[in-house]
Amino acid sequence: MRIPFEVMVDQFEKVLLLRGMDGPSAKLSATLIAETSLEGVYTHGANRFCFYVKNIDDKVVDINARASRVDTFGALERWDGKQGPGNLNAHICMKRAIELAKGHTIGCVALANNSHWMRPGTYGLMAAEEDCIGILWTNTLPLMPAWGGKDAKVGNNPIVFAIPSKDGPVLVDAAMSQFSYGKMETYKREGRPLPFDGGFDKEGNPSRDAAAIMESRRPMPMGFWKGTSLSLALDLIAAALSGGMTTQAIGKEEVEKGVSQIFIAISLSNLPDREAIEEKIAASLADLKSSIPMDPSNPVRFPGEKRKTLREENLRDGIPMDERVWEKILEL
C-alpha cells in the first residue's frame, strides 16, 4: 500500500500530541520521520515510528525534555540532550552548529545524553540547505565485535557527510558495520541472502545469513579491521567532547540511552570563491557519473543522487508502506 505524505505526517502528529508533546514539536518530529520515508530511507522512517513511540511510552525518552547548552568553548559548544526525543534534540544541535559556522566558519556542537536520532542524514541535509558542509556522527550501544574479537564491543556509529551542490546535496550516511541492523532486518524478512559476507554466525563462520548474524550479534565491520578502528575513534571523540557516555558505558544500560553525538558545520558562504567551489564540485560529480559501468544498465551515481527522484515519486504516488506496520501505527 502507499500512504500520502500528508496523511502520514498527520497520523504521526496525532500520536505524538496524544502523548502530550507540544504542537510545534509534534509537527516537526512527524515531518522529519515522514520525510525519511518520503526520500526512500524506509529503514529509518515510518518503519521505526512504533519504536520511537514505544521509547516514549516506556519513559526511555522524556517527551518534554529538550537539549540545552551546557557550556561554550569558542567555536565548540557542549549541549545536554536530557534524554529528550532524539530527532528533536539533533535538530536543535545541528541548527546551532550551523549558527556557529556562520560566525566561526567551522562550528561544532557536542551533544550528550541524546536518544536515538532516527535518520542520521536528516541533519546533514539541514547543513546543506544552509550552504554548509555537515559532518556528524553518533555513538550507539555495543553492536559488533572489534576485529578479531567475538563479543560485541563497539557501536556501529553512523557518520554523515553532506556537501551542497547544484545537483542536490552529496549525502553519505554510513554505519561502521557493513550492513545496518535495519538493512539486515529487511533481508531477513524477505528471506534473501546478503550480497556479501555481513558477519559471522554463532560458530564463527563468515555468513550472508542476516538472521544468523543478528542472532550472534557479530556483524562484520565495514572494511574489516578498518570499520572497527573508525568506530572506536568516532565513539571516543563524541564522548570526550560532549562529556557524555562512551559505547562501553551505554552498554551497561538495559536499553540504548544517553548516546553522544557530534555536529560539525562548515559554512561555504563564508568563503570568497563560492562559485568556483560550485564548479569544481559539479565537475567532479559529472566525472564520477561518466564512469564506465560494470553493468551497462546501472550507471554510477553520486551518493544522494536518487533522493530527489524518489521524493518526487513518493509525493506523487504515496509512500510505500507495509500494511501491517501501518495498521499498528493507526492503533498507537
Add this chain to the structure above:
Amino acid sequence: MRIPFEVMVDQFEKVLLLRGMDGPSAKLSATLIAETSLEGVYTHGANRFCFYVKNIDDKVVDINARASRVDTFGALERWDGKQGPGNLNAHICMKRAIELAKGHTIGCVALANNSHWMRPGTYGLMAAEEDCIGILWTNTLPLMPAWGGKDAKVGNNPIVFAIPSKDGPVLVDAAMSQFSYGKMETYKREGRPLPFDGGFDKEGNPSRDAAAIMESRRPMPMGFWKGTSLSLALDLIAAALSGGMTTQAIGKEEVEKGVSQIFIAISLSNLPDREAIEEKIAASLADLKSSIPMDPSNPVRFPGEKRKTLREENLRDGIPMDERVWEKILEL
C-alpha cells in the same frame, strides 16, 4: 638488515642537504621519515625516501617552497602549499591547526597545492602530543573506480583520527581502499595472496592477487560502496575548503601533484573535565582489550597500541630494511 635510527636520519638529512634544502628543514624531514619506519609503518617511511627525492629531482616538488597562509575565516584558515615538500607543509599546517584549536577549541587548516605528505599518521600524532584530537585527510589522484564502475575515478584519500590517551594515542590511519597501494606492493613482492578480495582483475573478477589489481587499477574500496562514497566526500570537502584541486582535477596532471588536505585539531585541554575524559577513554580501551579473541594467541588491540613497542624494539635493534633499498638510498 637493520639500520640504527640515527644512521637513517643522518643519511636522509645528508641527501636533502645535498639537494639544497635548508638545515632545519632537512633535519625535520629526515626525522619524520625515519620515525615512520621506526614505528613500523615501513610502507610510508624509508621505503618511500627514493620516491620523495625523485620528486625533488624531477621538480615535481619545489624543495624551497613552504606553505603560507592565504586567508583567515574565524577558526578556519586557508593555506597554500606551493608544491613544497609534502611532509614539511603538512607539519606546518597541523601545527597551525593546533594553535587555532588552543584559541577556538576547534581549528581547521585547509591546505591546497601540497605534495605527497608521506605518512598521514605523523600529523595525527602531533595533535595528540599537544593534547588535541586530530582529524585530517588528503585527496589523491584517481586510484580506484567508483563502486559499480570500471575506470579509476576516486582517490584512496587516507583519513586519520588521533586521540590522546594515557596508554598512548589511539591512532587510526586508513585509506579508503581496502588495501593501500603500499600494502599491495608488499604482498606482490612477497608473492602472497591478499587475505580478502582486494580488487578486481582486468577481466572484472574479484581478486586477491595484488599484482593483478595494481595492473587493472581497480582496487576494492573499503566497505565496497561505502568506501567510494566516503572517499568522494573527503575529496570534495578538501578541495572546497582549501580552494585547491579535486581528485578529478589532479587526474589531469601527468603525476600526482597539488593535492588538497584538511587538518582539524580539537583541544581537550580547553575542556573543564579533562580528567574524566581520560578515565572514560581508558575504560573503553580496557574494555576493548578484554574482548574474547577469535584466535586466543592474538588478543584484540586498540589502533596505535603496537606503536610504542615497535618503536622501542627498533630503537634498540635498528630498523628492519631491505638491503637493496638501503643501497639505493646510500647512492642518492
